[in-house]
Amino acid sequence: MTFPNKPLALSVGLLTAALSVGAAQADFPEKPIQLIVPWSAGGGTDAVARQLASGLEQELGQTVNVVNRTGGAGVVGHTAMTMADPNGYTLGLVTAEITTYRHIGTAPISYEDLSPIAMINLDSAAFNVSADSGWESLDAALEDIKANPNDYTVSGSSPGAAYHLAFAGFLNQQGIDPNTVALVPSEGAAPGLQELAADGVDFVFSSLPESESMRSSGRVDTLAVFADERLEAFPDIPTSEEVTGDPWAAGTWRGLVGPEGLPDDVVARLAEATQKVYESEDFQTFMANRGFGTAWRGPDAFGEFMAEADANNAEIIDKLGLAE
Amino acid sequence: MAELQQAVAMVFAWDVLAVIVGASLFGLFIGAIPGLTATMATALLVPVTFFMEPLPAISAIVAATAMAIVAGDIPGALLRIPGTPASAAYTDEAYLMGRQGKIGQALGVNLACSVVGGIIGVGILAFFAPLVADFAIQFTSDEYFWLALLGLSCAVLVSGADALKGAISMVLGLLIAMVGMDSVSGQIRFIFGIPELMSGISILPVLIGLFAVAELLRRLPEIGRTSLPPAPHVAKPFNGVGRLMWQYKGGVARSGLLGTLIGALPGAGADIASWISYALSRKLSRTPEKFGTGHPEGLVAASSANNAALSGAYVPALVFGIPGDTITAIIIGVLMMKGVTPGPDVFTTDATLVNAIFLAFLIANLLLLPLGFLAVRGARHILSVPASVLYPLILLFCIVGAYATNNSMLDIWLMLGLGLIAYFMVENDFPIGPMILAVILGPVVESNFMRSMIKSNGELLVLFDRPIAAVLGSLAILVWLAIIGSSLWSARRARSSTVST
Secondary structure, three states: OOOOOOHHHHHHHHHHHHOOOOOOOOHOOOOEEEEOOOOOOOOOOHHHHHHHHHHHHHHHOOOOEEEEEOOHHHHHHHHHHHHHOOOOEEEEEEHHHHOOHHOOOOOOOOHHHEEEEEEEEEEEEEEEOOOOHHHOOOHHHHHHHHHHOOOEEOOOOOOOHHHHHHHHHHHHOOOOOHHEEEEOOOHHHHHHHHHHOOOOOOOOEEHHHHHHHHHHHOEEEEEOOOOOOOOOOOOOOOEEHHHOOOOOOEEEEEEEEEEOOOOHHHHHHHHHHHHHHHHOOHHHHHHHOOOEEEEEHHHHHHHHHHHHHHHHHHHHHHHOOOOO | OOHHHHHHHHHHOOHHHHHHHHHHHHHHHHHHHOOOHHHHHHHHHHHOOOOOHHHHHHHHHHHHHHHHHOOOOOOOOOOOOOOOHHHHHHHHHHHHHHHHHHHHHHHHHHHHHHHHHHHHHHHHHHHHHHHHHHHOOOOHHHHHHHHHHHHHHHHHHOOOOOOHHHHHHHHHHHHHHHHHEEEOOEEEEEEOHHHHHHHHOOOOHHHHHHHHHHHHHHHHHOOOOOOOOOOOOOOOOOHHHHHHHHOOOOHHHHHEEEEEHHHOOOOOOHHEEEEHHHHHHHHOOOOOHHHHOOOOOHHHHHHHHHHHHHOOHHHHHHOOOOOOOHHHHHHHHHHHHOOOOOOOOHHHHHHHHHHHHHHHHHHHHHHHHHHHHHHHHHHHHHHHOOOOHHHHHHHHHHHHHHHHHOOOHHHHHHHHHHHHHHHHHOOOOOOEEEEEHHHHHHHHHHHHHHHHHHHHOOOOOHHHHHHHHHHHHHHHHHHHHHHHHHHHHHHHHHHHHHHHO
């Protein structure tokens, strides 16, 4: 039985880093890589990280150790990623929360402290209502929200989570004050959807795989998904853009990053290896089985994506009054 | 049906079967050693399960606990020391049977009844849990609030003789549960500037501290002494067992049902199930005077009940996410960490996994027979492992386990600190059960209360608006009245007895 030994790995890492200063990066990687996961072992992000790590091990020919640095709603792990030595031997699996911390005021870190390598997952948020709610379309629901401010409630996450911001941002885009739909916080989509089916709340935001079983058992209807185009696995569910005419793609996502200032050749080598893993059948099957959406963005596109999400969240967090 | 087929395929994978057998052997070892309980076996297993898929993880715990309960019977019959509290009810009976030269029969009956009781429990679980889930799908935060409160209250009510001590233990648990960021309001509480505490105190160091470290401390004086007498040799364990069980078939069936039911009550687990069915079978027996003299009737009843209770506890755990005993409290944590949220829709969202868990239950119970036989044969060797070797080893396991989940030194200190607190509590007759259930249920009570309040804009009476919520609420209030009434009564009785002496 082996357990990741952080202090040891770190000191070995520092020692080797000190010895190899100035050495060409051409042979990267020459020693085991540490992959920081800001969420706990056994969770969704952890599962993706472990799958990615085992793929990268084969591609890079070096051990990739997953290290869970949990706490503070992901702040601890994300901070550890930003503070690592930019040599490519300490990487992180970044999650959507990185674009919220500095706006909410939990921590000063942001995507600007990281070197994007590759985005591998995107789960678009969807707009769910109870099957007996009477709302047949997104239009009708939006009209009722406009007409009856403060009458409706929404659930599906804790305040300030990526999906909450996606939902609030959508209302904001449609000219509705997001504060007029009260958030009933829940720990994830499943309890939220249950509240929805029991008529405890009016709307729930979730990913499409998360609401699939409730949809197929006829308890929940999904009116729209916040994506650029319909999802391959759910061709019957329209995008919000089809209904409103305004493009809105938002949700939660995960990607591989290193600390700021990672050398370009290291980024390129890692991005290339990650793309091979991403395209492998193993990885795609795993993601499909666990209900994760896949989306590929290379280093530059991933950087732009995070910048855009960061700007959007700044506005919505301010509107919702979530800033501390 | 397709789900059942998938479930069969999942369970009969070699790695799952290997995990079940391995965990059974581990449970057998822990259960057979006096003082090491099924809950402790679970707490020690959890860190290992982090690195497994959901099914093998749960199967490991199911198998280890079932086996630990059975193995707990062995030192009871051989040495008159129950291996786990679940065997305590009939330890004397089994030991006296042994003194009459029927030691093989006593252990054989234990084993066979455990298997039958376990299977009855699994059957009820597999049949009723989905039905209860169908009903529970209509529950909102109002109903969950009352249900969780009811669970907490029952935990105090059944915790032991002194309800006040149970309540204090519960309040300590609630205090632990409050640390960190509140999931509803985002308030940060009691973190004392330690950022690691922001996400709360993780459940694992609490469990290991309360159940393993505390027990090690309690047994510290035994180190260096050969405390256990050598165990007698067991001959022909299954001789005449079939005839005996047939004779008391009614008792086996009744205790299986009763055990499952008691297991399903929050806070009451295998130990209470075996005490109650032992008492009931004595009451219903045609020969109550033979109880306590090495008579197999009570043995049959109680050893069926404790294994049935193990399965019963999974009904509320899977359907509501509210644990029936300390073991399922851990199971819920494990499921959540694997991305499976227990609740009524788990039977639709993860139907295959749930079916596979039921199958794993069945297999684990069937395995009791061959492995239990092995345990009876090997008991002498297990019992001769010296404490000075065993306890440091277990402490090492505890430390590695507490550290492994979060790679955090803080968790180790928490585990040791809580272990110390739990040691002083147990030494002073405070039950630990309510504390651990409060750690699990406290946030459920609070967050659902907050949700209901957000929905109703702070109107308290909304908690009685929905009919099911009103019924559950009234029940919870009744339980509190019962707790207060019983403590007043015992206080008065205590006072009058001091006066009369």
